[in-house]
Amino acid sequence: MNPVLEIINLHVAIDGKEIIKGLNLVIPSGEVHAIMGPNGTGKSTLAYTLMGHPFYEVTEGDILFKGESILEMEPDQRSQRGMFLAFQYPVSIPGVTVANFLRTAINARRRAANPEDKGIPIPEFRKLLKEKMDYLKMDPSFAGRYLNEGFSGGEKKRAEILQMAVLKPEIAVLDETDSGLDIDALKIVSEGVNALRGPDLGVLLITHYQRILNYIKPDAVHVMMDGRIVETGGPDLALHLEEHGYDWVREKVENGAAA
Ligand code: ADP
Ligand code: MG
Secondary structure, three states: OOOEEEEEEEEEEEEEEEEEEEEEEEEEOOOOOEOOOOOOOOOHHHHHHHOOOOOOEEEEEEEEEOOOEEOOOHHHHHHHHOEEEEEOOOOOOOEHHHHHHHHHHHHHHHHHOOOOOOOOOOOHHHHHHHHHHHHEEEEEEHHOOEEEOOOOOOHHHHHHHHHHHOOOOOOEEEEEEOEEEOOHHHHHHHHHHHHHEEEOOOEEEEEEOOHHHHHHOOOOEEEEEEEEEEEEEOOHHHHHHHHHHHHHHHHHHHHHHHH
């Protein structure tokens, strides 16, 4: 299986301070991988770095998407190539509906592939949107809402999932907030990911809590600590962490380092 995402000896600094310290991770196409870890270990830093946020400086290592380094690519180039970052558009955009926003995003991608492209014809777009919204069991009126304006946490997640459905990324990076998602948002995200997961969609699910993994069964679970992946296992690793916390992983890492 070809890896869709390959992170090699990644080092990332913020303001000259190293946060990610030699992280290695491979996600084969179509697999759902979870990263868990205590607060402050650099999980969100990893997500922002994948997105290409300018604050995050890659000082060493590489990130390959479909075999190609993305380090020199702008965030929109990464997205046009098929990377999806859930918090890419966290702001509300006055006067722009969910449908308008999605059509603009589709057209940006089409133009990246072919500068001559005239954009998706409206009837074709309407059909696509309806098909995806039906599939995700979303109320059609949602498409006419202004993006993120007065959205609940659950509605923001619904907009993200719909965006994933129409853009069909090959890797989606979802960073759960440290406070966790409320139950409504959790269900929307997990139902959406489960409906969309398949051989063409890889998912990197970043989470502080085990809870979402009760709903989305990952192919692999990685533990991140102090800027590195220090443990990898199957879905049972998440359950073990929920029950026993992170101390045993920390001890294992320290003993390993001492040995
Ligand atoms: P996690 O998501 O695992 O809780 P973060 O990636 O948010 O961890 O943070 C990792 C470390 O980087 C923390 O020590 C945090 O204080 C630091 N950090 C994160 N963002 C910034 C920033 N913008 N400026 C300075 N330090 C930051
Ligand atoms: Mg975080």
